Amino acid sequence: MEKQNHALATVLMMAAIESAKQGMAQGQSPFGCAISVGGQIISVSHNRVVQDTDITAHAEINAIREACQKVTNIFLTDAIVASTCEPCPMCMAALHWARVKEVYYGASISDAAQAGFNELQLSAADLVKQGQSSVILIPDFMKKECTELFDLWVSSAQKQVY
Amino acid sequence: MEKQNHALATVLMMAAIESAKQGMAQGQSPFGCAISVGGQIISVSHNRVVQDTDITAHAEINAIREACQKVTNIFLTDAIVASTCEPCPMCMAALHWARVKEVYYGASISDAAQAGFNELQLSAADLVKQGQSSVILIPDFMKKECTELFDLWVSSAQKQVY
Numbered sequence: 258m259e260k261q262n263h264a265l266a267t268v269l270m271m272a273a274i275e276s277a278k279q280g281m282a283q284g285q286s287p288f289g290c291a292i293s294v295g296g297q298i299i300s301v302s303h304n305r306v307v308q309d310t311d312i313t314a315h316a317e318i319n320a321i322r323e324a325c326q327k328v329t330n331i332f333l334t335d336a337i338v339a340s341t342c343e344p345c346p347m348c349m350a351a352l353h354w355a356r357v358k359e360v361y362y363g364a365s366i367s368d369a370a371q372a373g374f375n376e377l378q379l380s381a382a383d384l385v386k387q388g389q390s391s392v393i394l395i396p397d398f399m400k401k402e403c404t405e406l407f408d409l410w411v412s413s414a415q416k417q418v419y
Numbered sequence: 420m421e422k423q424n425h426a427l428a429t430v431l432m433m434a435a436i437e438s439a440k441q442g443m444a445q446g447q448s449p450f451g452c453a454i455s456v457g458g459q460i461i462s463v464s465h466n467r468v469v470q471d472t473d474i475t476a477h478a479e480i481n482a483i484r485e486a487c488q489k490v491t492n493i494f495l496t497d498a499i500v501a502s503t504c505e506p507c508p509m510c511m512a513a514l515h516w517a518r519v520k521e522v523y524y525g526a527s528i529s530d531a532a533q534a535g536f537n538e539l540q541l542s543a544a545d546l547v548k549q550g551q552s553s554v555i556l557i558p559d560f561m562k563k564e565c566t567e568l569f570d571l572w573v574s575s576a577q578k579q580v581y
Binding site: 306307310311312313318321322325326329330331332333345346347348349350351353354355356375377378379383384387388389390419 | 468469472473474475480483484487488491492493494495507508509510511512513515516517518537539540541545546549550551552581
């Protein structure tokens, strides 16, 4: 992990966490994602599944879609991504399709499952390895701050799992 | 496979193939998907990745999003789905999240890879099995008609792989 990317990833993750908190304040589930290309943050999103009545509206999918619009390109080549939680197989495969370079994430799929989400039991690392993707994963990044989002959410009255 | 679902799946697959052809006529890649709930077709979509500048706009993702809007529900419980091609891990995981019941598909991920797409080397069946999903897969359904879409596409001047 290069120092430069580590510093950028910290800024991205702080934006992702802030977005997740904004989402939770609106009754959304505790996930955020931020994407940078060329050192610039080009998209930040929280999960909007309930808000948009769209089961595909995970934070990473939203951030990828917005990033594609921003750069007017279906490929996010060399993008650095920070996600508060390990990407589920839907999001991990989307990151592969988008050809991002590195994905930093904090909490794990098992943390999400413990919070009640109907997670597929397949890690992002296993999908990357078995699928022969070239996306680089950096797990456990700002893990404490990211797992705390689930603690906040579990104690919320508005929570809805899926 | 129940006879009733088989008949419905045939109608769905015909709609999915027709949609894929319409997409190809507009320069899109050769994938279509149709979804039914309660015996009614509620969404039909082709791939719109290039058209929408959205790497996540696979046929299945589009059809799921439209179906969620149609039934005003994030869950497509008991839905029957027909896809011209085996769902990639992004789409397979989305179908899991949507809690659909059965997915009929024609062509395979290796057919798509042969046509030039940057497919992850993980079958829908492996994702379902390893992920412990309850979605039921019915492969090789109207396979000839579905693989012919790739033949049409490979000979098209407008094709763009990703």
